[in-house]
Amino acid sequence: MSDQTTCGVPAGEEMLRVKDLETQFRVDEGVVRAVNGVSYSLREREIIGIVGESGCGKSVSQLSIMQLLQRPGKIVGGEVWFEGQNLLEYGPKSAEMRAIRGGKISMIFQEPMTSLNPVLTIGRQLTESLELHLGMNKKEARARATQLLDLVGIPSPASRLDDYPHQFSGGMRQRVMIAIGVACQPKMVIADEPTTALDCTTQAQLLELMLSTIDACKGSLVLVTHNLGVVARYSQRIYIMYAGKIVEQGLCRDIFYRPRHPYTVGLLKSVPRLDEVRGHRLVPIVGTPPNLIDLPPTCAFYPRCSERTERCLTEPWPDLTAADGEGHLVRCYNPAERTGE
Amino acid sequence: MTSLPNVAQAPAATGSDETILEVQDLKMYFPITRGLLKRRVGDIKAVDGVSFKLRKGETLGLVGESGCGKTTVGRCLCRLYKPTAGQIWFNGKEISSLPEKEFRPLRSDISIIFQDPYGSLDPRQTAGSIVGEPLRIHKLVKSKAEYNERLESLFAKVGLASNLMPRYPHEFSGGQRQRIGIARALAGDPSLIICDEPVSALDVSIQAQIINLLMDLREGQSELTYIFIAHDLSVVKHISDRIAVMYLGRILEITTPEELYANPIHPYTRALLSAVCVPDPDIEASRARIVLEGEVPSPVNPPAGCSFHTRCPDAMPACRTTVPTLKQVGNDHEVACLAVTPGGG
Amino acid sequence: MSEVFVMDAPETVAAPRVSEWKRFLKILFQRKLVVFGVFVLLCLVLVAIFAPLIAQYDPYKNDMAHSLQSPSSQHWLGTDNLGRDVFSRLVYGARTALEVGFGTVAFAAILGVILGLLAGFLGGWTNAIIMRAMDTLMAFPMIVLALLLVAVLGAGIQNVIIALGVATVPGYTRLMCGTTLSVRENEYILAQRAIGAKSLRTMVRHVLPNAIQPVIVLVTTMLGNVILAEASLSFLGIGIKPPGAAWGSMASAGFRDLGTHPLLSFAPALAIMLVVFAFNMVGDGLRDALDPKLRGKL
Numbered sequence: 005m006s007d008q009t010t011c012g013v014p015a016g017e018e019m020l021r022v023k024d025l026e027t028q029f030r031v032d033e034g035v036v037r038a039v040n041g042v043s044y045s046l047r048e049r050e051i052i053g054i055v056g057e058s059g060c061g062k063s064v065s066q067l068s069i070m071q072l073l074q075r076p077g078k079i080v081g082g083e084v085w086f087e088g089q090n091l092l093e094y095g096p097k098s099a100e101m102r103a104i105r106g107g108k109i110s111m112i113f114q115e116p117m118t119s120l121n122p123v124l125t126i127g128r129q130l131t132e133s134l135e136l137h138l139g140m141n142k143k144e145a146r147a148r149a150t151q152l153l154d155l156v157g158i159p160s161p162a163s164r165l166d167d168y169p170h171q172f173s174g175g176m177r178q179r180v181m182i183a184i185g186v187a188c189q190p191k192m193v194i195a196d197e198p199t200t201a202l203d204c205t206t207q208a209q210l211l212e213l214m215l216s217t218i219d220a221c222k223g224s225l226v227l228v229t230h231n232l233g234v235v236a237r238y239s240q241r242i243y244i245m246y247a248g249k250i251v252e253q254g255l256c257r258d259i260f261y262r263p264r265h266p267y268t269v270g271l272l273k274s275v276p277r278l279d280e281v282r283g284h285r286l287v288p289i290v291g292t293p294p295n296l297i298d299l300p301p302t303c304a305f306y307p308r309c310s311e312r313t314e315r316c317l318t319e320p321w322p323d324l325t326a327a328d329g330e331g332h333l334v335r336c337y338n339p340a341e342r343t344g345e
Numbered sequence: 346m347t348s349l350p351n352v353a354q355a356p357a358a359t360g361s362d363e364t365i366l367e368v369q370d371l372k373m374y375f376p377i378t379r380g381l382l383k384r385r386v387g388d389i390k391a392v393d394g395v396s397f398k399l400r401k402g403e404t405l406g407l408v409g410e411s412g413c414g415k416t417t418v419g420r421c422l423c424r425l426y427k428p429t430a431g432q433i434w435f436n437g438k439e440i441s442s443l444p445e446k447e448f449r450p451l452r453s454d455i456s457i458i459f460q461d462p463y464g465s466l467d468p469r470q471t472a473g474s475i476v477g478e479p480l481r482i483h484k485l486v487k488s489k490a491e492y493n494e495r496l497e498s499l500f501a502k503v504g505l506a507s508n509l510m511p512r513y514p515h516e517f518s519g520g521q522r523q524r525i526g527i528a529r530a531l532a533g534d535p536s537l538i539i540c541d542e543p544v545s546a547l548d549v550s551i552q553a554q555i556i557n558l559l560m561d562l563r564e565g566q567s568e569l570t571y572i573f574i575a576h577d578l579s580v581v582k583h584i585s586d587r588i589a590v591m592y593l594g595r596i597l598e599i600t601t602p603e604e605l606y607a608n609p610i611h612p613y614t615r616a617l618l619s620a621v622c623v624p625d626p627d628i629e630a631s632r633a634r635i636v637l638e639g640e641v642p643s644p645v646n647p648p649a650g651c652s653f654h655t656r657c658p659d660a661m662p663a664c665r666t667t668v669p670t671l672k673q674v675g676n677d678h679e680v681a682c683l684a685v686t687p688g689g690g
Numbered sequence: 691m692s693e694v695f696v697m698d699a700p701e702t703v704a705a706p707r708v709s710e711w712k713r714f715l716k717i718l719f720q721r722k723l724v725v726f727g728v729f730v731l732l733c734l735v736l737v738a739i740f741a742p743l744i745a746q747y748d749p750y751k752n753d754m755a756h757s758l759q760s761p762s763s764q765h766w767l768g769t770d771n772l773g774r775d776v777f778s779r780l781v782y783g784a785r786t787a788l789e790v791g792f793g794t795v796a797f798a799a800i801l802g803v804i805l806g807l808l809a810g811f812l813g814g815w816t817n818a819i820i821m822r823a824m825d826t827l828m829a830f831p832m833i834v835l836a837l838l839l840v841a842v843l844g845a846g847i848q849n850v851i852i853a854l855g856v857a858t859v860p861g862y863t864r865l866m867c868g869t870t871l872s873v874r875e876n877e878y879i880l881a882q883r884a885i886g887a888k889s890l891r892t893m894v895r896h897v898l899p900n901a902i903q904p905v906i907v908l909v910t911t912m913l914g915n916v917i918l919a920e921a922s923l924s925f926l927g928i929g930i931k932p933p934g935a936a937w938g939s940m941a942s943a944g945f946r947d948l949g950t951h952p953l954l955s956f957a958p959a960l961a962i963m964l965v966v967f968a969f970n971m972v973g974d975g976l977r978d979a980l981d982p983k984l985r986g987k988l
Contacts, residue, residue, distance in 0.1 A: 057548045203410035205637050208620035230549050233622025237629040256626045274553035276583035278621050288553035292518040452886030465877040469899045479885040
């Protein structure tokens with residue numbers, strides 16, 4: 005059990021600031037603006053949630069920060085300030101970037117099966133980053149790896165170090181991923197849909213585990229997910245993404261109790277809730293998420309929006325403007341009425 | 346542990362009292378074979394003694410984690426698998442052992458919606474042809490005109506324009522494809538539809554469209570009975586009249602959604618409920634999580650006694666040897682747990 | 691927030707229509723060599739069809755008075771040792787090549803597809819029997835098996851077709867069986883059973899069209915291989931025998947005068963090479979164009 009739901013509690017100093025990040029994929033049909041001017045920040049020991057549907061650019065934005073994009077993806081603009089340094093000035097293969105990846109910032113992926121190397125033992129994969137980033141010798145690294153596996157709840161860790169990924173179950177592999185993720189005591193962990201492929205109870209197990217291990221190494225967490233429940237439980241601030249842009253951002257409570265963007269409002273009304281009463285009807289968002297190829301400069305949510313007006317079609321997508329509440333910003337000409345609790 | 350639950354005044358489940366489906370001690374074992382001669386070395390006990398009753402017009406939710414056997418139950422009911430043991434009574438007729446030839450006419454009466462909207466439609470068939478296939482197979486229409494008429498009404502029912510009929514599956518979005526799958530399931534005018542995770546492959550904002558569609562179809566036809574299989578408890582709770590919680594091939598608890606949420610009795614149900622996050626920070630802050638230890642045991646070698654005892658926080662010595670059966674504990678509430686004293690009802 | 695917004699209006703919008711056919715042609719003709727291959731094959735077919743119009747001489751008539759002539763305006767490629775016009779024989783040879791090619795491939799592909807479909811879809815004993823038989827056939831190299839069969843059946847175009855057909859059936863069967871096995875695992879096949887379709891209907895209407903594409907590619911490359919094999923058999927003197935016009939036997943016959951009249955062997959050899967190369971290029975192009983992984987890339 006845990007009481008880590010810390011909505012609304014301000015965290016420490018700002019450690020990451022992403023400014024106007026733009027990432028594009030050039031394909032034959034045109035340009036996919038997967039990340040289209042995204043800015044956000046993360047403070048020390050803070051947990052933020054980046055929420056959106058598949059293809060909204062939430063994962064690509066995180067891969068961009070780590071400079072782990074694969075062709076034809078390309079960062080075309082923006083800055084990523086981390087510890088007083090713009091990371092985008094380093095090349096993706098530079099020594100500086102390698103030191104940051106896995107050392108100071110680590111990433112936990114959705115697919116534990118494909119993100120572990122099947123031909124290397126778990127021990128090798130764990131000790132590799134320990135030796136690389138912390139300069140440990142083989143013996144020290146192995147001792148630390150055993151300790152890490154124990155930390156994430158893998159029984160008889162010392163003997164399991166010599167096993168290969170296929171000898172672990174899905175949940176166990178995800179635990180190993182967490183162990184690798186926190187191995188070097190990173191300042192910041194990016195968890196990209198870390199538990200989506202898993203069952204409810206395993207999900208719960210692992211989220212709690214992830215939170216406590218990150219907490220133990222005093223790190224911050226970026227939780228990338230489509231699950232509104234998970235961010236409601238764990239994150240302090242939330243960014244809602246749609247079609248490559250952040251459409252609303254704010255404190256957890258502001259987003260859930262005073263949502264202003266029609267998309268956020270729609271999302272909240274369209275998911276069934278465990279605590280709802282029977283007979284309640286879901287209000288779906290009509291239509292389908294847009295094709296990101298050569299999107300017009302106007303609001304991409306327009307075709308599905310319930311609050312649209314003439315203006316949305318003639319003027320470009322508005323900037324994020326202040327709504328009520330600390331740091332509560334919304335990108336809409338017709339934000340929903342301010343509502344009380 | 347709760348000894349006697351307060352009997353909640355559950356709203357009467359919709360539908361008539363007539364039983365459409367009764368499943369008795371259903372078992373489905375998949376043999377594990379080895380070697381050239383296909384020697385049987387063991388069984389995957391996917392479903393291991395499942396019993397329930399379903400009233401006409403009712404929606405039963407089957408919920409559980411992967412490998413609990415919920416999909417297998419669904420596939421046994423529409424005879425995609427031939428059960429190893431047990432009986433399935435559909436409208437008073439035993440169908441589990443019928444030869445395929447005799448069961449085939451019933452296939453228009455029991456249909457299934459699959460999880461994967463990309464894999465369940467033939468990529469080389471047009472949408473119209475896919476939806477019309479049951480009509481052609483069972484010769485349910487007499488003329489080309491009637492066929493077209495039926496197709497149009499089916500497309501209208503699931504909210505697709507009829508000018509989309511000549512298009513191929515790859516030209517549709519995930520939600521639209523699932524609508525095509527639903528239209529195909531409706532084509533034979535079935536009285537029972539097995540919905541096997543119909544929304545879990547869809548985007549969050551699309552799920553509600555499909556859930557509403559399924560509920561509207563039920564509104565329009567009071568006799569339509571659903572078995573709704575899903576791992577997402579929130580979705581199951583939203584659509585079901587009763588919910589059966591499955592674990593390792595058995596039903597551990599079966600009751601109404603209100604009762605399940607307000608008064609879960611089986612330790613597994615409670616853990617499952619606590620694992621689901623509600624999109625509401627204040628409620629989340631007040632909910633405690635029960636984190637289960639360990640992992641689901643293998644269905645090849647399920648634990649003796651209560652299959653949940655290896656992870657149960659309240660396990661007693663007796664749980665290791667005795668298999669609990671479903672016992673009535675309240676109004677429309679049955680639990681299979683040795684720690685529960687029967688009563689109520 | 692307006693609740694009255696049209697919630698359940700029918701979905702009329704679908705993704706913009708992509709013409710599969712246009713996309714297919716675009717990828718197919720992306721490579722210059724494929725264009726070249728298609729051009730060569732088109733010429734070959736036209737030449738074969740209109741052979742009597744193109745050839746100025748009877749390809750079978752001996753004319754000892756004009757034997758072994760060098761190329762001239764009368765005989766573009768000269769004459770062979772029996773005085774037959776080499777160009778005319780080449781033109782008729784195209785006919786033979788195509789007859790054997792298409793005959794063999796049609797025979798082998800139809801048989802192989804049926805056997806592979808049955809083996810893959812029905813599984814169990816059907817699969818075991820069919821596939822073991824195919825393994826046995828595959829144990830022999832194709833050309834050796836064809837040699838054996840022709841030796842038993844005797845020469846002649848029909849027997850060559852049968853021999854090469856039997857020798858190449860296992861390839862189609864194995865391929866078809868493999869793709870059938872993977873197609874069979876799709877949920878839409880399960881869906882067919884769920885709506886009450888009989889096995890035969892599912893097999894013919896749903897498995898076959900989804901499993902046939904790789905066979906189309908194989909057919910194209912096999913056309914080249916079979917023409918080459920026929921040429922080899924004829925070269926060895928047990929395929930199509932003189933006076934029949936076949937490129938293989940022409941090359942073989944011209945071999946004796948290689949020193950003085952190299953064109954007698956080189957012209958048919960070049961024709962064989964060109965055609966086999968063309969079929970392989972088109973086969974490669976088809977494979978790319980039909981590859982689902984490349985779908986949507988162009």
